[in-house]
Amino acid sequence: IGFVSxxxxxxxxxxxxxxxxxxxxxxxxxxxxxxxxxxxALLAHLANEIGRGERNRVARLLAAGFRxxxxxxxxxxxxxxxxxxxxxxxxxxxxxxxxxxxxxxVVMTGNLLWTPLTVFxxxxxxxxxxxxxxxxxxxxxxxxxxCFLAAARTGLGTARPVFSPRHRPGAHPDDPRHAWLARIx
Numbered sequence: 500i501g502f503v504s505x506x507x508x509x510x511x512x513x514x515x516x517x518x519x520x521x522x523x524x525x526x527x528x529x530x531x532x533x534x535x536x537x538x539x540a541l542l543a544h545l546a547n548e549i550g551r552g553e554r555n556r557v558a559r560l561l562a563a564g565f566r567x568x569x570x571x572x573x574x575x576x577x578x579x580x581x582x583x584x585x586x587x588x589x590x591x592x593x594x595x596x597x598x599x600x601x602x603x604x605v606v607m608t609g610n611l612l613w614t615p616l617t618v619f620x621x622x623x624x625x626x627x628x629x630x631x632x633x634x635x636x637x638x639x640x641x642x643x644x645x646c647f648l649a650a651a652r653t654g655l656g657t658a659r660p661v662f663s664p665r666h667r668p669g670a671h672p673d674d675p676r677h678a679w680l681a682r683i684x
Contacts, residue, residue, distance in 0.1 A: 500644050511651040515593050519600055522590065526582070527607050533575045534614070537567050538621050545625035561618050568615035579608035 508517050541564040548556040583604035587597045623631050649655075 500640055504644050504648055507648060508651050511648075511654075515595055519590075519592070519595055520603065523586075523600075523604055523607055527579065527604075527611075530575050530579055530582075530611060533578060534568075534571050534617070537564065537571055538617055541567075541618060542621045542625055545621055549625050557622070561622060564618040564621065565615050568617060572612065572614040575611050575614055576608060579611050580605065583608055 505517075512520070541560065544560055545557060548560060583601055586592075586600055586604050590600075592600055620632055623629065
Protein backbone atom coordinates (compact mmCIF):
# COMPACT_ATOMS: atom_id res chain seq x y z
CA ILE A 500 0.00 0.00 0.00
CA GLY A 501 2.79 2.39 0.92
CA PHE A 502 4.65 1.53 -2.28
CA VAL A 503 1.71 2.85 -4.31
CA SER A 504 0.68 5.79 -2.11
CA UNK A 505 4.09 7.31 -1.30
CA UNK A 506 4.73 8.98 -4.68
CA UNK A 507 1.34 10.69 -4.56
CA UNK A 508 1.80 11.76 -0.97
CA UNK A 509 5.23 13.18 -1.79
CA UNK A 510 3.75 15.18 -4.64
CA UNK A 511 0.77 16.47 -2.68
CA UNK A 512 2.33 17.00 0.76
CA UNK A 513 5.98 17.53 0.01
CA UNK A 514 8.89 15.70 1.54
CA UNK A 515 8.90 17.69 4.82
CA UNK A 516 5.25 17.08 5.68
CA UNK A 517 5.33 13.43 4.67
CA UNK A 518 8.57 12.94 6.60
CA UNK A 519 7.09 14.57 9.70
CA UNK A 520 4.00 12.38 9.39
CA UNK A 521 6.18 9.26 9.25
CA UNK A 522 8.26 10.41 12.23
CA UNK A 523 5.12 11.10 14.29
CA UNK A 524 3.52 7.81 13.23
CA UNK A 525 6.66 5.91 14.18
CA UNK A 526 7.01 7.64 17.52
CA UNK A 527 3.36 7.12 18.46
CA UNK A 528 3.70 3.35 18.05
CA UNK A 529 5.90 3.32 21.16
CA UNK A 530 2.98 4.40 23.32
CA UNK A 531 1.70 0.83 23.04
CA UNK A 532 4.44 -0.19 25.46
CA UNK A 533 2.55 1.69 28.17
CA UNK A 534 -0.14 -1.01 28.04
CA UNK A 535 2.21 -2.91 30.39
CA UNK A 536 1.31 -6.39 29.14
CA UNK A 537 -2.42 -6.19 29.79
CA UNK A 538 -3.12 -7.74 26.38
CA UNK A 539 -0.78 -10.69 26.96
CA ALA A 540 -2.25 -11.46 30.36
CA LEU A 541 -5.78 -11.16 29.02
CA LEU A 542 -4.96 -13.43 26.07
CA ALA A 543 -3.66 -16.18 28.35
CA HIS A 544 -6.76 -16.10 30.56
CA LEU A 545 -9.12 -15.92 27.59
CA ALA A 546 -7.49 -18.92 25.91
CA ASN A 547 -7.85 -20.91 29.12
CA GLU A 548 -11.56 -20.12 29.52
CA ILE A 549 -12.33 -20.60 25.83
CA GLY A 550 -10.64 -24.03 26.01
CA ARG A 551 -12.95 -24.95 28.89
CA GLY A 552 -16.01 -23.70 27.01
CA GLU A 553 -16.85 -21.15 29.72
CA ARG A 554 -18.58 -18.45 27.63
CA ASN A 555 -19.85 -16.55 30.69
CA ARG A 556 -16.34 -16.35 32.13
CA VAL A 557 -15.04 -15.22 28.74
CA ALA A 558 -17.60 -12.40 28.74
CA ARG A 559 -16.58 -11.41 32.28
CA LEU A 560 -12.89 -11.47 31.31
CA LEU A 561 -13.60 -9.22 28.32
CA ALA A 562 -15.42 -6.76 30.56
CA ALA A 563 -12.59 -6.88 33.12
CA GLY A 564 -10.04 -6.39 30.36
CA PHE A 565 -11.94 -3.40 29.03
CA ARG A 566 -12.03 -1.89 32.53
CA UNK A 567 -8.30 -2.59 32.96
CA UNK A 568 -7.57 -0.74 29.74
CA UNK A 569 -9.40 2.42 30.83
CA UNK A 570 -6.71 3.73 33.23
CA UNK A 571 -4.02 2.49 30.84
CA UNK A 572 -5.68 4.45 28.03
CA UNK A 573 -5.82 7.53 30.23
CA UNK A 574 -2.06 7.28 30.89
CA UNK A 575 -1.33 6.68 27.18
CA UNK A 576 -3.45 9.65 26.06
CA UNK A 577 -1.92 11.98 28.66
CA UNK A 578 1.55 10.85 27.58
CA UNK A 579 0.56 11.44 23.95
CA UNK A 580 -0.65 14.96 24.72
CA UNK A 581 2.49 15.80 26.68
CA UNK A 582 4.59 14.45 23.81
CA UNK A 583 2.52 16.50 21.33
CA UNK A 584 3.25 19.69 23.25
CA UNK A 585 6.96 18.85 23.56
CA UNK A 586 7.46 18.06 19.87
CA UNK A 587 8.71 21.55 18.94
CA UNK A 588 11.48 21.11 21.53
CA UNK A 589 12.34 17.55 20.50
CA UNK A 590 12.19 17.51 16.70
CA UNK A 591 13.56 19.81 14.04
CA UNK A 592 10.49 21.20 12.28
CA UNK A 593 12.24 22.83 9.35
CA UNK A 594 9.80 25.04 7.46
CA UNK A 595 6.75 23.40 9.05
CA UNK A 596 4.79 25.52 11.48
CA UNK A 597 4.77 24.53 15.12
CA UNK A 598 0.97 24.71 15.24
CA UNK A 599 0.62 22.37 12.25
CA UNK A 600 2.94 19.72 13.70
CA UNK A 601 1.48 19.93 17.20
CA UNK A 602 -2.08 19.69 15.80
CA UNK A 603 -1.08 16.63 13.77
CA UNK A 604 0.34 15.01 16.89
CA VAL A 605 -2.82 15.82 18.88
CA VAL A 606 -4.92 14.19 16.15
CA MET A 607 -2.69 11.11 16.36
CA THR A 608 -3.15 11.15 20.14
CA GLY A 609 -6.90 10.94 19.56
CA ASN A 610 -6.35 7.60 17.86
CA LEU A 611 -5.03 6.24 21.14
CA LEU A 612 -8.57 6.42 22.53
CA TRP A 613 -9.32 3.14 20.70
CA THR A 614 -6.94 1.25 23.03
CA PRO A 615 -9.65 -0.39 25.21
CA LEU A 616 -11.04 -2.14 22.14
CA THR A 617 -7.83 -4.19 22.04
CA VAL A 618 -9.69 -6.75 24.16
CA PHE A 619 -11.43 -7.93 21.01
CA UNK A 620 -8.11 -8.57 19.32
CA UNK A 621 -7.09 -10.69 22.30
CA UNK A 622 -10.39 -12.57 21.99
CA UNK A 623 -9.82 -13.27 18.28
CA UNK A 624 -6.28 -14.45 19.00
CA UNK A 625 -7.45 -16.66 21.88
CA UNK A 626 -10.08 -18.22 19.61
CA UNK A 627 -7.30 -18.88 17.05
CA UNK A 628 -8.81 -16.44 14.59
CA UNK A 629 -5.65 -14.50 13.92
CA UNK A 630 -6.61 -14.41 10.25
CA UNK A 631 -9.55 -12.19 11.20
CA UNK A 632 -7.22 -9.73 12.95
CA UNK A 633 -4.87 -9.70 9.94
CA UNK A 634 -7.74 -9.13 7.49
CA UNK A 635 -9.19 -6.31 9.59
CA UNK A 636 -5.78 -4.66 9.97
CA UNK A 637 -5.28 -4.87 6.20
CA UNK A 638 -8.70 -3.31 5.62
CA UNK A 639 -7.87 -0.59 8.17
CA UNK A 640 -4.61 0.14 6.39
CA UNK A 641 -6.35 0.44 3.02
CA UNK A 642 -9.10 2.70 4.37
CA UNK A 643 -6.73 4.94 6.31
CA UNK A 644 -4.38 5.25 3.35
CA UNK A 645 -7.35 6.17 1.15
CA CYS A 646 -8.46 8.82 3.64
CA PHE A 647 -4.92 10.14 3.94
CA LEU A 648 -4.58 10.32 0.13
CA ALA A 649 -7.90 12.16 -0.17
CA ALA A 650 -6.94 14.64 2.56
CA ALA A 651 -3.50 15.20 1.02
CA ARG A 652 -4.94 15.67 -2.45
CA THR A 653 -7.47 18.27 -1.29
CA GLY A 654 -5.04 20.04 1.03
CA LEU A 655 -7.03 19.26 4.19
CA GLY A 656 -4.95 19.27 7.33
CA THR A 657 -2.11 21.37 6.00
CA ALA A 658 -1.65 24.91 7.16
CA ARG A 659 0.26 26.22 4.15
CA PRO A 660 -2.47 27.02 1.60
CA VAL A 661 -5.52 26.77 3.79
CA PHE A 662 -4.75 29.62 6.19
CA SER A 663 -2.69 31.87 3.96
CA PRO A 664 -4.96 34.58 2.48
CA ARG A 665 -2.93 35.00 -0.67
CA HIS A 666 -2.82 31.25 -1.32
CA ARG A 667 -6.45 30.42 -0.70
CA PRO A 668 -7.66 27.32 -2.57
CA GLY A 669 -9.49 28.45 -5.64
CA ALA A 670 -7.58 31.73 -5.83
CA HIS A 671 -5.90 30.44 -8.97
CA PRO A 672 -7.78 28.41 -11.62
CA ASP A 673 -4.86 25.97 -11.88
CA ASP A 674 -5.06 25.18 -8.16
CA PRO A 675 -5.91 21.42 -7.96
CA ARG A 676 -8.37 22.11 -5.13
CA HIS A 677 -10.32 24.60 -7.24
CA ALA A 678 -12.57 21.92 -8.77
CA TRP A 679 -13.11 20.28 -5.39
CA LEU A 680 -14.15 23.58 -3.78
CA ALA A 681 -16.51 24.30 -6.67
CA ARG A 682 -18.20 20.93 -6.17
CA ILE A 683 -18.80 21.38 -2.42
CA UNK A 684 -19.86 25.05 -2.47
